[in-house]
Amino acid sequence: MFFHQRHFDAAIDRLHSEGRYRVFIDILRNKGAYPNARCFAGHNGPKPITVWCSNDYLAMGQHPKVIEAMEEALHDVGAGSGGTRNIGGNTHYHIQLEEELADLHGKEGALLFTSGYVSNDATLSTLAKILPGCVIFSDELNHASMIAGIRNSGAEKKVWRHNDLEHLEQLLSETDPEVPKLIAFESVYSMDGDVA
Numbered sequence: 001m002f003f004h005q006r007h008f009d010a011a012i013d014r015l016h017s018e019g020r021y022r023v024f025i026d027i028l029r030n031k032g033a034y035p036n037a038r039c040f041a042g043h044n045g046p047k048p049i050t051v052w053c054s055n056d057y058l059a060m061g062q063h064p065k066v067i068e069a070m071e072e073a074l075h076d077v078g079a080g081s082g083g084t085r086n087i088g089g090n091t092h093y094h095i096q097l098e099e100e101l102a103d104l105h106g107k108e109g110a111l112l113f114t115s116g117y118v119s120n121d122a123t124l125s126t127l128a129k130i131l132p133g134c135v136i137f138s139d140e141l142n143h144a145s146m147i148a149g150i151r152n153s154g155a156e157k158k159v160w161r162h163n164d165l166e167h168l169e170q171l172l173s174e175t176d177p178e179v180p181k182l183i184a185f186e187s188v189y190s191m192d193g194d195v196a
């Protein structure tokens with residue numbers, strides 16, 4: 001036990017020394033005052049802060065119609081779904097949302113995931129596993145979730161220089177025309193903010 005503990009301590013120390021030890025900020029958002037929030041770090045009570053890096057781009061999480069619908073749902077069916085799809089079945093609201101999303105995009109169907117990370121990982125790994133001998137071409141600045149999906153597919157991967165179409169064409173021309181190919185890139189690159 002003591003022997004193993006040393007390895008865990010060393011791993012944590014490494015994170016500190018490489019500047020990779022993460023502490024996530026402890027906050028609550030203020031309804032009706034987007035993008036203001038309260039930060040609970042420290043011991044002097046909550047401190048007012050502004051959040052500029054939310055995914056709730058349009059503040060829909062605070063829209064009166066959204067709040068009203070959630071209140072109604074809480075009183076009708078309670079909180080939470082009672083389990084994953086595997087265990088508790090599909091929640092009717094989620095089915096309705098999937099139908100709405102499919103309609104919005106003119107598709108046969110839609111599938112909700114718990115986060116962008118999970119959807120990218122699941123989609124890329126599934127597609128490339130199904131296509132026999134698939135080769136994936138990936139922009140070098142793709143999000144970590146896409147890289148995880150590509151790795152989890154087990155498919156051969158070729159990385160092209162960021163936004164360099166000539167490099168992509170060169171890699172494509174070096175690949176057997178008969179094998180299925182999947183070209184993976186972003187619409188907006190989240191770290192640099194540039195467009196594909």
Ligand SMILES: Cc1ncc(COP(=O)(O)O)c(C=O)c1O
Nearest residue numbers: 115116117118143145186188190
């Ligand atoms: C381009 C891109 N892909 C994937 C993700 C991961 O999404 P999530 O934070 O919902 O897991 C993000 C953002 O966080 C992103 O900006």
